[in-house]
Amino acid sequence: MASKYQSGKPALLKKMNRRLILELVFKHKEISRSALAKKTGLALPSVMRLVDELISQKVLVDIGKGDSSGGRKPNLISLNKEFKYLIGVEIAVKTTIILTDMLGQIIDSWASEELPDSTPDQILFQVKDQVLSLLEKHAIEESQVGGIGIGTPGTNFKYVKDIPYSILKGWENMDVKAWFENQMDFRVHVDNVARTRTLAELWFGHGKNYDDFIYVFVDQGVGCGIVHENTIYEGFNGVAGEFGHHVIDYNGRSCYCGSRGCLEMYVSAGSIIKLFQAEGTMATSYTEILESDVSYKKALLSQVGHILGVGVSNLINIHNPKAIILGGIVATSDDVFNGAIESVGKNVFSNYSSNTPVLRGSVEVEGIGSIALVIHHLLENLDLLV
Numbered sequence: 001m002a003s004k005y006q007s008g009k010p011a012l013l014k015k016m017n018r019r020l021i022l023e024l025v026f027k028h029k030e031i032s033r034s035a036l037a038k039k040t041g042l043a044l045p046s047v048m049r050l051v052d053e054l055i056s057q058k059v060l061v062d063i064g065k066g067d068s069s070g071g072r073k074p075n076l077i078s079l080n081k082e083f084k085y086l087i088g089v090e091i092a093v094k095t096t097i098i099l100t101d102m103l104g105q106i107i108d109s110w111a112s113e114e115l116p117d118s119t120p121d122q123i124l125f126q127v128k129d130q131v132l133s134l135l136e137k138h139a140i141e142e143s144q145v146g147g148i149g150i151g152t153p154g155t156n157f158k159y160v161k162d163i164p165y166s167i168l169k170g171w172e173n174m175d176v177k178a179w180f181e182n183q184m185d186f187r188v189h190v191d192n193v194a195r196t197r198t199l200a201e202l203w204f205g206h207g208k209n210y211d212d213f214i215y216v217f218v219d220q221g222v223g224c225g226i227v228h229e230n231t232i233y234e235g236f237n238g239v240a241g242e243f244g245h246h247v248i249d250y251n252g253r254s255c256y257c258g259s260r261g262c263l264e265m266y267v268s269a270g271s272i273i274k275l276f277q278a279e280g281t282m283a284t285s286y287t288e289i290l291e292s293d294v295s296y297k298k299a300l301l302s303q304v305g306h307i308l309g310v311g312v313s314n315l316i317n318i319h320n321p322k323a324i325i326l327g328g329i330v331a332t333s334d335d336v337f338n339g340a341i342e343s344v345g346k347n348v349f350s351n352y353s354s355n356t357p358v359l360r361g362s363v364e365v366e367g368i369g370s371i372a373l374v375i376h377h378l379l380e381n382l383d384l385l386v
């Protein structure tokens, strides 16, 4: 294994090692040089050289002595939270913007009203104005911003001919990245919300314990992020993870994608609202349904959980992940969550897979996934910023 790297390109090797070190420092928050050497398998002098360089570039900081089980206490290092400020935007039924430091700690935030009839252009101009006013309020120069991450309802709409939902309408022709790059000087990163929320788990949540998991986002839309060896699998054309459009009933309900029986037609927040309305409830939002006390609430939500569990079992059967994480507003219901777990227990194929833990999302904060998207790119391309 060593020979493969020894004859390689030193600059690339250095970049890879630095990336490895930064990722570990980020996930552990505070760590010693010797622990970094141990975890990366790199020689201690190499780690010390790289860390010293990162400290001189103000990316890392020495934070003093840590605990030790006898002997000399190690010097700990951490990311410099003031190295860059980060902006995370999440566009869903409402729009949320968060401003954070380099550690992803929220400094300030802004959220719009629920405006389902806004056009993409109106939403994007509003985001631009609010981002600029947040920076002005905190006296942050544009050069101090490490990037802006944007989670959108989806990025694959060009394959869909007719989109009846107002939350998605108009976005099919919108190049959000190009729009922002045209308007601002920041580095802009865009992905769909299912993927940005997956990155949030990877950087801030269950990713500390799992390097191989599938995050299932069940919200207004339904999608997933497939993580293998700490990396999101994107697929040949970059559209992997369209979990909401896998068919669970080929004679089932018509979907806006043109198919019938897509999972999203049974478990998205909008589908659940319709289900309840058919029973006579007047609720027009998922939150209202959760707060209502109609007699059939538990039975209907458990049924949704069971259908979701069938879909999740398909994921487990195909991918055999170490864990499934259920996130998004729909999964916040205990009835849905427990129904899904019960259904997974019944529907997965092998005894090994039936032990796959199904966990709740641990970082369900709007916008934080978009911050994770920026961090992901920032640590990858640090040379451009120091």
Ligand SMILES: [Zn+2]
Binding pocket: 244, 245, 255, 256, 257, 258, 259, 262, 264
């Ligand atoms: Zn569909």
